[in-house]
Amino acid sequence: xxxxxxxxxxxxxxxxxxxxxxxxxxxxxxxxxxxxxxxxxxxxxxxxxxxxxxxxxxxxxxxxxxxxxxxxxxxxxxxxxxxxxxxxxxxxxxxxxxxxxxxxxxxxxxxxxxxxxxxxxxxxxxxxxxxxxxxxxxxxxxxxxxxxxxxxxxxxxxxxxxxxxxxxxxxxxxxxxxxxxxxxxxxxxxxxxxxxxxxxxxxxxxxxxxxxxxxxxxxxxxxxxxxxxxxxxxxxxxxxxxxxxxxxxxxxxxxxxxxxxxxxxxxxxxxxx
Amino acid sequence: xxxxxxxxxxxxxxxxxxxxxxxxxxxxxxxxxxxxxxxxxxxxxxxxxxxxxxxxxxxxxxxxxxxxxxxxxxxxxxxxxxxxxxxxxxxxxxxxxxxxxxxxxxxxxxxxxxxxxxxxxxxxxxxxxxxxxxxxxxxxxxxxxxxxxxxxxxxxxxxxxxxxxxx
Numbered sequence: 001x002x003x004x005x006x007x008x009x010x011x012x013x014x015x016x017x018x019x020x021x022x023x024x025x026x027x028x029x030x031x032x033x034x035x036x037x038x039x040x041x042x043x044x045x046x047x048x049x050x051x052x053x054x055x056x057x058x059x060x061x062x063x064x065x066x067x068x069x070x071x072x073x074x075x076x077x078x079x080x081x082x083x084x085x086x087x088x089x090x091x092x093x094x095x096x097x098x099x100x101x102x103x104x105x106x107x108x109x110x111x112x113x114x115x116x117x118x119x120x121x122x123x124x125x126x127x128x129x130x131x132x133x134x135x136x137x138x139x140x141x142x143x144x145x146x147x148x149x150x151x152x153x154x155x156x157x158x159x160x161x162x163x164x165x166x167x168x169x170x171x172x173x174x175x176x177x178x179x180x181x182x183x184x185x186x187x188x189x190x191x192x193x194x195x196x197x198x199x200x201x202x203x204x205x206x207x208x209x210x211x212x213x214x215x216x217x218x219x220x221x222x223x224x225x226x227x228x229x230x231x232x233x234x235x236x237x238x239x240x241x242x243x244x245x246x247x248x249x250x251x252x253x254x255x256x257x258x259x260x261x262x263x264x265x266x267x268x269x270x271x272x273x
Numbered sequence: 274x275x276x277x278x279x280x281x282x283x284x285x286x287x288x289x290x291x292x293x294x295x296x297x298x299x300x301x302x303x304x305x306x307x308x309x310x311x312x313x314x315x316x317x318x319x320x321x322x323x324x325x326x327x328x329x330x331x332x333x334x335x336x337x338x339x340x341x342x343x344x345x346x347x348x349x350x351x352x353x354x355x356x357x358x359x360x361x362x363x364x365x366x367x368x369x370x371x372x373x374x375x376x377x378x379x380x381x382x383x384x385x386x387x388x389x390x391x392x393x394x395x396x397x398x399x400x401x402x403x404x405x406x407x408x409x410x411x412x413x414x415x416x417x418x419x420x421x422x423x424x425x426x427x428x429x430x431x432x433x434x435x436x437x438x439x440x
């Protein structure tokens with residue numbers, strides 16, 4: 001017993017180092033698995049508060065460009081509003097999703113990152129604004145990510161530029177779907193994998209969300225095809241997509257809540273069993 | 274004694290804030306960021322309580338992690354260089370360090386550069402290995418380590434020169 005205690009005292013700094021190093025490794029591993037509860041994230045009052053006060057200043061610098069983006073979106077929405085008669089007269093109604101009600105709430109990005117391999121954003125809405133895990137986040141130009149952790153006033157968003165994120169997407173004109181992954185090389189490009197070989201793809205085709213998950217509604221724009229190649233087994237295409245969104249400059253985003261998500265999920269889980 | 278504690282608390286906070294609010298957004302050439310906060314670990318007093326020093330380094334790394342949502346990669350890298358610092362000190366300064374008389378302000382520039390460079394490389398290598406977490410991308414890890422280390426070393430040396438007190 002005496003010897004054990006002596007050993008511990010003699011090597012206390014080494015043992016302390018081992019302990020702290022393993023704690024850090026555990027945190028790291030947790031951060032690599034999607035949705036594990038994490039203690040260390042930026043959606044807490046300290047880092048959230050600091051980022052918010054810095055963002056209050058930064059907002060003024062970007063005010064002009066952000067205004068232009070919002071104005072662009074406004075004009076697009078306005079043109080929809082005044083051209084409504086066309087869509088009412090159309091006989092085709094997207095029946096599969098007509099019952100789903102999506103609720104959009106605006107939010108502001110407090111912290112954005114795009115140079116790491118697992119990028120996370122921080123937004124200024126949290127549990128208080130009834131934002132919860134697995135809500136989708138989009139900007140006026142396209143998708144941004146999925147809500148991960150929430151605190152009272154803030155929430156972290158797993159960006160699409162994150163090696164852990166998998167979002168279902170499809171070709172706009174042919175409905176062939178695959179999943180979006182990121183190869184960490186450039187924040188402007190993202191990869192769409194598992195597109196079957198028979199799918200007709202061309203450079204410049206538009207990629208949109210597939211609406212297969214309960215997170216994003218159908219037909220939210222993602223980007224256009226920049227290049228594509230067959231995978232090793234020659235069965236699936238890997239498509240490089242140029243994003244519509246400039247992920248390096250995002251300020252105003254919308255959080256999408258799918259009011260029927262719970263019902264849909266229970267239904268899908270029951271069918272699986 | 275109190276002034277030393279004050280200086281280092283101040284340095285801890287300033288370096289952490291500088292790192293998370295400014296340096297994390299530099300993204301030179303798209304991916305190169307300096308990690309200047311390790312200056313706190315590099316310049317920590319030589320006569321120290323090793324346990325407290327390791328704990329402080331862990332805390333500093335964890336603070337950076339909390340702000341940049343990176344799990345525990347900075348904490349792991351910081352605590353490692355804090356642990357191996359005495360060995361690197363002995364390696365780069367040799368006899369001067371053994372006699373316990375050295376001060377960072379009056380050692381020769383060459384050995385100081387070796388000291389900063391070795392610790393920075395080790396820190397960045399652990400940092401990027403854990404962040405990328407995929408040994409098939411070893412080239413990417415080494416490339417990030419090399420470029421970011423050069424950036425960090427230049428900034429560290431400049432900062433120590435600018436803020437050194439002339440006697």
